[in-house]
Amino acid sequence: MKKPIGIILPILILIAWEIAAQAINNQFILPKLETVIPVLLHPTVDILGTGSLLHNALVSLERVGAGFLVALVIAIPLGVGMGWSRRLEAFADTTVQLFRPIPPLAWGPLAIAWFSVGLSSMVFIIFLGAFFPILLNTIDGVKSIKRTWVEVAQTLGATERQILGKVVLPGAAPTIWTGLRVGFGIAWMCVIAAEWLPGTTSGLGYLTLYAYNFGQMQYIIAGMISIGIIGIAFDILFRWVEDRWFAWRGLER
Amino acid sequence: MEHFITHPDPVPGMKGTHLIVLGILAVLLVAAGCTTTQQAPADVGILYTKGTGPMPTLLATKQIDGYIAWQPFVEVAPVAHIGKVITYSGSLPPDDRWKNHPCCVLAARTDIMAANPELVSDLGAATILATQYVNDHPSEGADLVADWLAGRGNFTYGNVTVSSVEVLDRAFPTVKFVNEPSEQWMAGQVEFIYALRELGAITGSLANTTDDQSRAILFDTGPYNAAMAMIGAKSFKVPNPVNAPVGVGYLLSDHDASLFVAVKKWQYFNDTYGIALRPRDLTATRPDTVDLLIAGKKVAELKLIPADAGPQLMQLAATGAIQFAYVGNPPTIAAIDKGTPVKILMALNDEGSGVVVITDSPATDWPSFVQWAKERAAAGKPIRMAAPGKGSIQDVMLRYALEESGLSVREVQA
Secondary structure (H helix, E strand, O other): OHHHHOOHHHHHHHHHHHHHHHHHHHOOOOOOOHHHHHHHHHOOOOOOOOOOHHHHHHHHHHHHHHHHHHHHHHHHHHHHHHHOHHHHHHHHHHHHHHHHOHHHHHHHHHHHHHHHHOOOHHHOOOOOHHHHHHHHHHHHHOOOOOOOHHHHHOOOOOOOOHHHHHHHHHHHHHEEEEHHHHHHHHHHHHHHHHHHOOOOOOHHHHHHHHHHOOOOOHHHHHHHHHHHHHHHHHHHHHHHHHEOOOOOOHHOO | HHHHHOOOEEEEOHHHHEEEEEHHHHHHHHHHHHHOOOOOOHHHHEEEEEOOOOOOHHHHHHOEEEEEEEOOHHHHHOOOOEEEEEEEEEHOOOOOOOOOOEEEEEEEEHHHHHOHHHHHHHHHHHHHHHHHHHOOOHHHHHHHHHHHHHHHOOEEEOOOOHHHOOOOOOHHHHEEEOOOOOHHHHHHHHHHHHHHHHHHOOOOOOOOOOOHHHHEEEEEEEHHHHHHHHHHHHHOOOOOOOOOOOEEEEOOOOHHHHHHHHHHOOOHHHHHHOOEEOOOOOOOOOEEEEEEEEEEEEEEEEEEEEHHHHEHHHHHHOOOOOEEEEEHHHHHHHHHHOOOOOEEEEEOOOOOOOEEEEEOOOOOHHHHHHHHHHHHHHHEEEOEEEEEOOOHHHHHHHHHHHHOOOOOEEEHHH
């Protein structure tokens, strides 16, 4: 009975929100539910000339998809390499650790200078957000493969290429998948921030910032709720795949 | 437990290098704490909000007592019932000091001016024609700007809903749309150099120049004259072909109305003059790609890039991400001072900013505002005013006006 209980708190929060909004009666501090709900119920209506909620959500998803894909294509091979070869890890690990704590948005000014305004600089920032969780999980996944599995394959005469393809990658897949899930979550947060860069004209992040100029808090909160709902939806999707295909991990350990 | 007892590090789980790093950090923190000095309190605190975005919220939550902003964000306060306008920028003291003060300008990178002078004067001509149209049709101009800035949508503030068209209608008469780089206008611009020097925002090529030298560094009125000549002859030169889209930055303010109207009324300008900025997506409220048409033929593709504040645009100009900017003059002057290869070509508007205070303030005009500020300072609770950015035109005017009225000013430290 996990689900019915889980729904109680959000409902309580909504009730508390409305009571507080009525009491405060200042939409800049807390807009009333009745100003926010209509925005969410009409996701195809234009907002301040910026396009509809739905349109902006799709634009943001496109951007996050592009950045995520670039991160995946670079981080997984690099992670497998670093997990497999101690020399490569020793060579690259310090650099990775140096860059990892820099928040992706801190790269904003450089991103604009290097990739110019628009999609490519946003993709760069999203890429940075997704890259490290995928990389570190891939390294971890490859390293935590049981030595016995590799030894068995070696005894049976497998080449290194075969071991990587048939033992290491499948064995590390559940951990890599966790990295993808975490990476996507961070990428989704980064797209919102990336859309605050100058030159942006669309996206959920841009929409919330633009509404701020006019003090239109109901659009800001509707945008935040949309961001949250889309984030949850993708997390559920990733978990569903995890449960379906990688459930063996829990059994095996 | 065996492991702990024989552990070689002074602290379990922590390596020697970690401790050294922590030690250095601790020393730095202590040093920073010791060197922070207490400053004497000022009469008025100024808070910089990096654009106008946070101002309505800060005012509505009483974190500031007022703000100075560009239009239409001055009008947001009265329509939202969170503040009132006490003065528009042209009337700020000292007397007549800010009447017809320069504000937004059209600036261009020197490389495109050298490589494609026709393109520069064509864009100038399209801007000048649109300015004329705005002055001849102010209510239509306000409506088109409301369309550009807010899709003619409504703003909702609690129980109050106001049309963006109404907000722009209120804002429009407080902005003067002009293009001519006149003597008086240039003198007004040069005045800003003095203000920016005082603020420490000018330290480069304009740090020690005479007024004539400053003018030579800042302005190039050639494109304006060429544009006026083409408008007079009703014939516009076809620019050199451009391979890549030309970046045009602008501010989301009615100060840049001439750009918005040039694009929104492209059909009219195309039919009447044979020069137009036609949006690729004719249905977009804020088009981001437009084609420059001369005699109905596409001659260049322009990318329109909005920004929240002038310094962002100048950063884009410095890296070559944009070639033109519809932008405030202080950020442009500061950028040129720092070596950004940009020239100011013409004016876009004079005046167009305003001072807002919280609704329950006793101030109704500048003198009563000064009185209020003095009382609050005497009571040990100096008022806080927000300005869009340090060295912005609004910041410079507010500081001058406050100091002229005998009030000391200091930036609010977070």
